Amino acid sequence: MNPMKPKTFGSNQEMQDAEKNFLYRRHQRARLAQSVFQLTTLLAVIFLATLLVTVVNKSMGYVVVENKVNPATLSDRPLSELNNTELAQILRENLRKNRVRTLERTGFLEDQSQSTLVQLVEAEIIQPEVVESYNLFPSLINRSKIKADAAVSYPNAKVEFRYWLNGVFLINSMASQPELAGVRSALLGSLQLILITILTAFPIGVGAAIYLEEYASHKSRINRLIQTNIDNLAGVPSIVYGILGLALFVRALQPFTSGALFGVDGQNGRTILSAGLTMALLILPILIINAQEAIRSVPDSLRQASYGLGATRWQTIWHHVLPGAMPGILTGTILAISRAIGETAPLIVVGASTFITSDPTGPFSSFTALPIQIYNWTTRPQPAFQHIAAAAILVLLIALLSLNAVAILLRNRFAKRV
Amino acid sequence: MEDMNQPSKYVIETRGLNIFYGDFQAVKDISLQFERNRITAIIGPSGCGKSTVLRAFNRMNDFVPSAHATGEVLYHDQNINHPSVDAVQLRRLIGMVFQKPNPFPKSIYDNIAWGAKMNGFRGNTDDLVEETLRQAALWNEVKDNLKKSALALSGGQQQRLCIARALAVRPEIILMDEPCSALDPIATLKIEDLMRELSQNYTIIIVTHNMQQAARASDYTSFFTMDTDRAGIMVEYNETSLIFTKPKDQRTEDYITGRFG
Ligand SMILES: Nc1ncnc2c1ncn2[C@@H]1O[C@H](COP(=O)(O)OP(=O)(O)OP(=O)(O)O)[C@@H](O)[C@H]1O
Ligand SMILES: [Mg+2]
Numbered sequence: 001m002n003p004m005k006p007k008t009f010g011s012n013q014e015m016q017d018a019e020k021n022f023l024y025r026r027h028q029r030a031r032l033a034q035s036v037f038q039l040t041t042l043l044a045v046i047f048l049a050t051l052l053v054t055v056v057n058k059s060m061g062y063v064v065v066e067n068k069v070n071p072a073t074l075s076d077r078p079l080s081e082l083n084n085t086e087l088a089q090i091l092r093e094n095l096r097k098n099r100v101r102t103l104e105r106t107g108f109l110e111d112q113s114q115s116t117l118v119q120l121v122e123a124e125i126i127q128p129e130v131v132e133s134y135n136l137f138p139s140l141i142n143r144s145k146i147k148a149d150a151a152v153s154y155p156n157a158k159v160e161f162r163y164w165l166n167g168v169f170l171i172n173s174m175a176s177q178p179e180l181a182g183v184r185s186a187l188l189g190s191l192q193l194i195l196i197t198i199l200t201a202f203p204i205g206v207g208a209a210i211y212l213e214e215y216a217s218h219k220s221r222i223n224r225l226i227q228t229n230i231d232n233l234a235g236v237p238s239i240v241y242g243i244l245g246l247a248l249f250v251r252a253l254q255p256f257t258s259g260a261l262f263g264v265d266g267q268n269g270r271t272i273l274s275a276g277l278t279m280a281l282l283i284l285p286i287l288i289i290n291a292q293e294a295i296r297s298v299p300d301s302l303r304q305a306s307y308g309l310g311a312t313r314w315q316t317i318w319h320h321v322l323p324g325a326m327p328g329i330l331t332g333t334i335l336a337i338s339r340a341i342g343e344t345a346p347l348i349v350v351g352a353s354t355f356i357t358s359d360p361t362g363p364f365s366s367f368t369a370l371p372i373q374i375y376n377w378t379t380r381p382q383p384a385f386q387h388i389a390a391a392a393i394l395v396l397l398i399a400l401l402s403l404n405a406v407a408i409l410l411r412n413r414f415a416k417r418v
Numbered sequence: 419m420e421d422m423n424q425p426s427k428y429v430i431e432t433r434g435l436n437i438f439y440g441d442f443q444a445v446k447d448i449s450l451q452f453e454r455n456r457i458t459a460i461i462g463p464s465g466c467g468k469s470t471v472l473r474a475f476n477r478m479n480d481f482v483p484s485a486h487a488t489g490e491v492l493y494h495d496q497n498i499n500h501p502s503v504d505a506v507q508l509r510r511l512i513g514m515v516f517q518k519p520n521p522f523p524k525s526i527y528d529n530i531a532w533g534a535k536m537n538g539f540r541g542n543t544d545d546l547v548e549e550t551l552r553q554a555a556l557w558n559e560v561k562d563n564l565k566k567s568a569l570a571l572s573g574g575q576q577q578r579l580c581i582a583r584a585l586a587v588r589p590e591i592i593l594m595d596e597p598c599s600a601l602d603p604i605a606t607l608k609i610e611d612l613m614r615e616l617s618q619n620y621t622i623i624i625v626t627h628n629m630q631q632a633a634r635a636s637d638y639t640s641f642f643t644m645d646t647d648r649a650g651i652m653v654e655y656n657e658t659s660l661i662f663t664k665p666k667d668q669r670t671e672d673y674i675t676g677r678f679g
Binding site (some may be wrong): 301 | 476478481483506507508509510511513514516518520521522523532533536537580583584587
């Protein structure tokens with residue numbers, strides 16, 4: 001239909017003209033509204049794309065690597081093809097006695113796995129150093145110039161294309177050299193943290209929402225006060241939750257959070273458990289508000305039908321209200337997970353370590369998390385740290401998307417049950 | 419005069435029932451008796467409080483926070499608003515079909531089986547589903563597709579499903595709030611036949627806007643209207659044949675002959 005010349009019905013010419021004008025203006029306004037919404041969506045997409053492009057741009061590109069010791073001088077075959085004895089041999093020959101003794105404190109070099117030995121040889125002897133690094137776009141555009149420059153400035157160095165997000169990056173833990181640093185302990189820390197957060201916050205949040213919506217009288221003053229509090233808590237800055245967690249979980253409940261109560265030899269309360277509980281507090285208001293909204297959206301006629309058949313309140317909630325509200329509750333959970341996995345400030349306050357090389361061993365171990373690691377790396381001066389920070393951001397985003405995918409799958413299952 | 423020691427022949431009786439929504443009085447001083455195994459129709463203009471009174475019989479008004487009632491509703495001579503009465507049991511014994519069809523977002527089969535299971539039904543569920551669907555005149559339309567979502571049924575089919583669902587918990591009384599408002603004349607007649615059949619074992623109270631339906635299907639009819647302050651009052655209550663042929667009150671006559679308002 002041509003919106004410029006709407007065809008109108010009726011025989012009165014004057015009325016038709018007036019109506020035509022009126023219609024025209026209404027259609028005009030409708031088109032304006034539509035373009036505004038399209039524009040805002042477009043803006044959002046642009047922002048998101050810019051973010052991704054920036055991160056990806058940094059996460060790969062050419063590097064100029066200079067080895068302290070040329071691997072060819074160590075062996076005539078590639079390191080990965082050597083067996084344990086040969087690798088141990090190389091280590092003994094090239095390292096000082098003291099160093100070898102330190103490395104052997106937990107067992108003979110020969111007894112370590114082959115991949116560990118290769119890593120040791122690289123870290124201790126070859127010591128590859130990235131002397132120059134480029135982002136993705138410059139690498140693609142100025143390829144030949146980069147190679148020429150490198151040949152002049154670093155005649156012994158090798159130019160290679162590096163994906164900073166690679167297998168080694170995922171397997172290695174924190175290290176002082178960016179070439180050897182990885183996200184393993186941070187990723188494991190983040191995942192365990194989120195697990196504790198969700199396991200605590202989800203039941204409490206849904207329970208509170210059920211109570212507030214299905215049991216509490218909306219007329220009671222106390223309940224209204226609680227409701228107002230929850231609504232406001234959702235807006236409290238995260239650092240405040242960090243301070244609360246520090247006082248409550250790290251200090252006051254130290255016997256519990258350090259594991260001392262369970263016979264674990266915990267030194268202090270700065271554990272994954274404390275951090276997870278702090279995060280649970282942080283996301284609780286978001287979870288409750290979303291769950292309440294979801295529960296409220298279950299039509300009252302459904303509850304009436306259930307009660308009318310002689311169902312109890314609990315039967316009604318369990319069989320009708322919760323299944324109906326579950327998609328909405330899970331959407332809220334997705335938002336909450338996204339918030340929790342990216343929070344940094346409260347973790348710093350409750351004492352996440354910034355330099356930790358061992359994997360977290362359970363709820364009572366000290367830990368680091370992805371956002372902490374990213375923050376730490378972005379503050380380093382060496383350019384290579386910026387690249388691994390970008391790689392870690394990608395890991396964080398992928399972890400977030402996978403967690404959310406699980407929630408979305410669950411949600412679709414609930415939505416389809418009808 | 420009735421002997422006070424004999425259980426009354428009335429299953430449900432209201433005495434001076436007033437129901438308020440907040441400050442607004444929805445119905446005023448309703449006194450009605452419903453006989454066992456009879457069909458009683460409640461008719462009256464929209465907004466005069468028919469649904470409100472009906473919901474008072476199985477305490478569904480408990481879920482409206484602003485609603486409160488004074489006066490008595492007696493079920494087997496016991497005031498159902500007494501604190502010792504278990505509303506959950508009451509609602510199983512006094513089933514309800516709502517004004518708007520409200521099937522559960524489950525399969526047709528589960529819609530019927532669920533309420534029975536909740537109330538401890540131990541028999542053969544398949545038989546129960548078939549029996550109640552037949553009673554509700556829905557069986558032939560859905561028998562091949564019992565696993566289909568109840569939400570995919572038409573409005574009238576949904577309402578009949580709700581009737582079947584209410585029957586499945588074996589109530590004593592069935593409250594029906596305009597059960598046929600979404601049905602075609604044939605299905606309506608089927609429901610009326612069903613009501614006749616059910617009235618051998620059940621007591622039925624039905625709210626309807628359809629004069630012919632009240633005249634055809636009910637034994638007793640009660641006419642409600644609105645007072646000057648918009649509160650619902652009961653004008654006349656009598657055997658259906660008398661209400662429709664010799665109404666005592668002018669307002670009743672005006673209403674049933676279509677001269678209302
Ligand atoms: N939940 C409620 N809260 C407040 N007022 C209500 C509520 N439900 C009903 N009312 C009021 O009570 C009065 C009676 O309502 P009711 O639903 O009982 O009428 P009705 O006779 O069933 O009408 P209809 O024939 O249209 O279904 C109306 O004035 C209505 O506005
Ligand atoms: Mg009504």
